[in-house]
């Protein structure tokens with residue numbers, strides 16, 4: 001049986017599938033040639049990430065397809081309900097990248113509190129001529145330990161982020177309209193573990209109490225954070241968005257930074273991808289990454305193995 005991994009798959013997935021007798025095709029077929037390619041090769045499983053789209057016309061035109069798999073979380077690029085109505089299985093790997101995203105949040109937080117994002121911009125330019133000025137500019141760092149992290153959206157990634165925060169010595173407060181509390185188990189390298197129960201509180205209280213706020217909500221119709229929410233926050237709070245572009249109002253964010261309400265922000269996702277607003281890119285108080293939350297070797301390996309496991313469980 002042929003598995004076409006059109007947007008690639010980690011070696012762990014290839015190995016597991018080949019060991020189970022599948023042929024894994026790693027060709028990247030152009031979107032407009034995909035239907036013909038699937039039919040000519042009698043592809044049974046189409047694996048995609050975010051690049052390839054799987055719409056109704058493809059589902060209708062490709063009778064050999066049995067499974068559509070998405071490496072990662074969001075399935076906006078697949079007509080999931082339609083595929084299921086037509087008897088196809090649609091699978092994804094929602095938990096595989098949670099810890100990677102959580103670590104990226106902390107990379108931004110640790111970086112921001114010591115101005116690394118800005119220092120790394122200015123040291124190459126002025127590190128030899130204005131060393132003392134830069135030293136002074138970045139002298140007022142703070143520690144994360146002892147501060148409060150507010151988590152908006154307490155699902156997989158929100159909880160993974162909370163666990164790191166607890167390990168760092170932060171207090172964690174969380175808001176999630178669909179969750180009253182969560183039991184977090186912190187596992188240590190030597191087999192010890194610690195359990196924390198976190199009861200969620202109101203969004204308003206999270207905004208008021210937090211020194212740092214991180215967003216882990218799904219895509220929404222409305223902004224989760226806009227002017228009203230920034231006003232509720234502590235003065236000089238910091239905010240991180242590694243969830244989805246469009247959950248923070250970017251215009252309100254730049255205003256809140258410019259008027260001093262918000263000290264710093266970190267963005268991995270943007271309202272306009274792949275061309276984020278220049279006002280965000282040029283802002284010295286914003287730590288930036290180009291949507292790389294899930295992009296670690298470990299997450300990709302887990303995605304590959306989990307997809308292979310699910311395919312083998314369904315098709316045998």
Ligand SMILES: NC(=O)c1ccc[n+]([C@@H]2O[C@H](COP(=O)([O-])OP(=O)(O)OC[C@H]3O[C@@H](n4cnc5c(N)ncnc54)[C@H](O)[C@@H]3O)[C@@H](O)[C@H]2O)c1
Pocket residue numbers: 073074094097098101152153154155156157158175176177178179216217218219220224242243244268269291292293294295
């Ligand atoms: N940066 C990246 O590369 C990257 C990678 C993977 C996932 N993500 C994004 O991270 C987000 C979270 O993913 P997850 O796996 O933790 O999802 P999840 O479904 O496990 O958790 C989301 C949580 O948000 C809660 N929620 C929904 N609406 C809310 C609201 N208005 N306010 C507060 N909470 C709300 C839900 O009840 C749920 O518990 C998603 O938007 C996902 O697309 C980003």
